[in-house]
Amino acid sequence: MASEVKAIQKVDEDLPLKDQVLATLRAKIGAIEKVGKLGGAVSTTPLALTPDLDAILPDGGLARGALHEVVGPPGAQGAAAGFAAALMGLAAKDISDSGGGVVLWCRRHYDGQENGELYGPGLAAFGLGPERLLEVRAGRDHDILWALEEGLQSTALCAVLGEVSDLSFTASRRLQLAAEARGVPALVLRHNSQSHAVSAAQTRWKVTPATNVTAGYDMRWKLNLLRCRGATADSQLEDWQVEWRDGRLHDSRNRIRTAPRRFTVAAEAGQRSRYPTEPGLAV
Amino acid sequence: MAVVMASHGGIRLAAVNPAAATAGLEPGLTLAAARAVLPGLETVEADPHRDAETLSRIADWCGRYTPWTSPEPLGLSVNGAANGSGVWLDITGCAHLFDGEGALLKDLLRNIKRQGFHARVALADTPGAAWALARFGVSKKPGEPEIVTPGGHRLALKVLPVAALRLATTVVDGLDRLGLRRIGDLYDLPRAPLVARFGQDLALRLDQALGRVAEPVSPRSSITPYRVRLSFPEAIGHLDDVAAGLHRLLDRLRQRLADERLGLRRAELTLYRVDGGVARAVVGTSRPVRDVAHIARLFADRLDKLDLGFGVEVMTIAAPVVEAMDATQVNLSHDLAADEQTAQLGPLIDRLEMRLGRGSVVRLESRASHVPERAGLAVSALDNRADLRHGQDMAPALDHQTTDGRPMPAAPGGARPLRLFPQPQVIDAMAEVPDGPPVMFRWRRLLHKVIHAEGPERIAPEWWRDTAPPGEDRSHLTRDYYRIEDTDGHRFWLYREGLYDLPTMPGAVPPPPRVPRWFLHGVFA
Structure with a gap:
């Protein structure tokens, strides 16, 4: 056995230059041919979140070709949407090195009146600028799920997200299969719904806002991994605090919490539009 | 059987079927007179609207032969409904698809008969001649289409009655009294006396039928060459x-x-x-x-x-x-994948819009404006010229790179909320000091206690955009924004409308104190 391996290695070393050139060319052509099928830029490596989270997740990161659910308790709409936007931003950023990474965000028409419209300048903080994000406004959950599937069939997108009130097992299975086939993440954002319903999703995250945020603009959330296929059992008991800073997620479990303060005093009149970046610097 | 219609002087026949016609009935007869001739006459109420609808449906159906079809305007059938209304078909350049004109007309007749209509078809060089032949033509066999060889319409029209010229009944009667019964009788008459006596219409119709005056037929649907x-x-x-x-x-x-x-x-x-x-x-x-x-x-x-x-x-x-649409050059650089992706985006947007309706796919554009609701704008993803359309009304779209290629600085004042309410939500807020941040507020019946607040960020209305007359007090439009965190950790964007302490001129009467109004404008991530 060992001698065989040695022999193969020897052959490898002895490969003439011509064969090596041919091998590289074949690899290149293979990469080009994959373009039509997988949209080219889609990589199979999982999305890296934070070191702590990646250690728990079975793939060493958030699997790309899979369905992920993000649920928020009633009221915490901003936090769950923020975490979902962060995941989308990560998915779009990974692609954008090699070109345009566009993501699809599907909502209902009336969500805008009820929970606020998606706001471009706010989304830009997650790397989802106008050229990266397409918003779809549909009438019903049914249409949103259809739009998600349609988006997953297209080679133009690198992630899709749908805000739905409910997700049946069949619907989740369809999305999971479609995401697997294309190799891009599908996210479902649910508010005010049961977080224990069965679904075919790879992971289910419960997101609540982390309290006692220090000054500054870090967006910080408390995460519970409610479900994760292929993870060890104890991972689901843990909860993490993560924050979005400088265009990526960071662990913030060990961060010292500052004592709660009522508010910072207004800045100098001439600098009213600028906030102090550090809590201690407030005048 | 007859179709009857109420008109002045009682109910009159509007149209009769062949059986009634052979019994001597004709349109225009009063119903009472008709009943006297034919006591067992069955009658149906006329419905001009549905007639017109049916006619336009037939015109639609005729689109299989030529795109240029047009139902005849109802006003045209001046000789009474007996002549029936018709459909114009301009089959120029279409006949060869059906092995010639004769075959086309035969096919048309056969198909329309199968639908239960009696129809007469004629083909001529001019619409006027075709009209006349379809109604007054004497073909060898009933049910055979009348076809006039090119240039032969003058001869074909010669023997037809003058009524075939689409003339008013009074004109036809007048001509009849003069002994002018055939169209051919009019050919050699001097024009001026005819026009003087019967009006311009007679000369026009004659010229139209003979092709001396063009008579355009406007198609029912617009004609596309593709x-x-x-x-x-x-x-x-x-x-x-x-x-x-x-x-x-x-x-x-x-x-x-x-x-x-x-x-x-x-x-x-x-x-x-x-x-x-x-x-x-x-x-x-x-x-x-x-x-x-x-x-x-x-x-x-x-x-x-x-x-x-x-x-x-x-x-x-x-x-x-x-x-x-020019053929696109395939990019040979390494950016093949990116090209592919952009090319696929259009079809995806098309499919989504097709099912979900127009305007359902939007891009969230950024604009150079301090006013939050102006800074973000949803434009239809289909409309790549939205900027041009809105003209100067809108602030220019923000490029994400400045002219020297550096990325744009972040929005003024730092973070902006993830979600913004199109209409700011009115809240009941309580503040410790009049121009300070609130300590608690009630939104949608829930009481939120504020544990952390940052601000204010003062945003004044854009005076260069405002249409209010100069000198008017607009301080109430100024907003003081606060970033708020409540005890549960939810983060909101609130603002107080208006300035608190207006500087008053010494000696002037201080304005009555305003009750500040608080609004919730956005939700942070």
Whole structure:
């Protein structure tokens, strides 16, 4: 056995230059041919979140070709949407090195009146600028799920997200299969719904806002991994605090919490539009 | 049987069927008189509106022979409804598709008879001559189409009664009294006395029939030069077959468009059914396309909603809106994947809009404005010229790079909320000091206790945009924004409307104290 391996290695070393050139060319052509099928830029490596989270997740990161659910308790709409936007931003950023990474965000028409419209300048903080994000406004959950599937069939997108009130097992299975086939993440954002319903999703995250945020603009959330296929059992008991800073997620479990303060005093009149970046610097 | 219509002087016959006609009844007779002749006469109330509808449906159906069809305006049948209303067909350049004019007309007659209509068909060089021949022509056999050889209409019209010239009854009666009963009698008469006596109309109609004056027929639907047609030897009733036919048609259309370097923005599919019905489907695209698979896919959703009836005989596809579309050079650089992706985005947007409605796919554009609701703007993803359309009304779109290539600085004041309410939500807020941040507020019946607040960020209205007269107090439009965190950790964007302490001139009467109003404008991530 060992001698065989040695022999193969020897052959490898002895490969003439011509064969090596041919091998590289074949690899290149293979990469080009994959373009039509997988949209080219889609990589199979999982999305890296934070070191702590990646250690728990079975793939060493958030699997790309899979369905992920993000649920928020009633009221915490901003936090769950923020975490979902962060995941989308990560998915779009990974692609954008090699070109345009566009993501699809599907909502209902009336969500805008009820929970606020998606706001471009706010989304830009997650790397989802106008050229990266397409918003779809549909009438019903049914249409949103259809739009998600349609988006997953297209080679133009690198992630899709749908805000739905409910997700049946069949619907989740369809999305999971479609995401697997294309190799891009599908996210479902649910508010005010049961977080224990069965679904075919790879992971289910419960997101609540982390309290006692220090000054500054870090967006910080408390995460519970409610479900994760292929993870060890104890991972689901843990909860993490993560924050979005400088265009990526960071662990913030060990961060010292500052004592709660009522508010910072207004800045100098001439600098009213600028906030102090550090809590201690407030005048 | 007769169709009756109430008119002045009682109920009169509007139209009669052949049996009634042989009994001596004719339109215009009062019902009482008709009953006296034929006591067992069955009558039906006339319904001009539905007649017109049926006529335009027939005109639609005739679109299988030529795109240029037009139902005759009802006002034209001046000689009474007995002559019936008709449909114009301009078959210039279409006859060869049916093996000649005779075969086309025979096919038309056979098909329209199958639908239960009695029709007379005539073909001539001018619409006027065709009109006359269809109604007054004496063909060898009943049910045979009248065809006038090119240039032969003068001869053909000669023997027809003057009523065939589409003249008012009074004119016809007047001519009759003069002994002018045939059109041929009018050919050699001097014009001036005729016009003086019977009006311009007579001369015009005569000239129109003889082709001395052009008489344009305006088509029912706009005519597009990009139209392909497929007829089946036997009616097809399966959606799969229709889809297959669609592919063949689109392929032919694509070749034509490609030859002229055009792409279509709209495509109309028309199915002509065996039973005379017409089913249509229209799709639009975001940019010029001629990709068969993409257009077929847009139609796929529409096809199952189409009523195929007992089968489809003919289908056509027209591209009423086309735009220039050059062949694209495939980029040989490493950015192949990116190109591919951008190319796929258009079709995706088309499909989404097709099903979810226009304007359902939007891009969130950024604008250079301090006012939050102006800074973010949703524009239709289909409309790549939104900026131009709104003109100077809108702030310029923010480029994400400055002119020297550096990324744009972040929004003034730092973070902006993830979600913004289109209408700021009124809240009850309580503040410790009048111009300080709130300590608690009630929104949607829930009490939120504020544990952390940052601000204010003062945003004044854009005076250069405001239309209020100069000098008017607009301080109440100024907003003081606060970032708020409540005890549960939810983060909100609140603002207080108006300035608290207005500087008053010494000696002036201080304005009455205003009750500040608080609003919730956004939710942070």
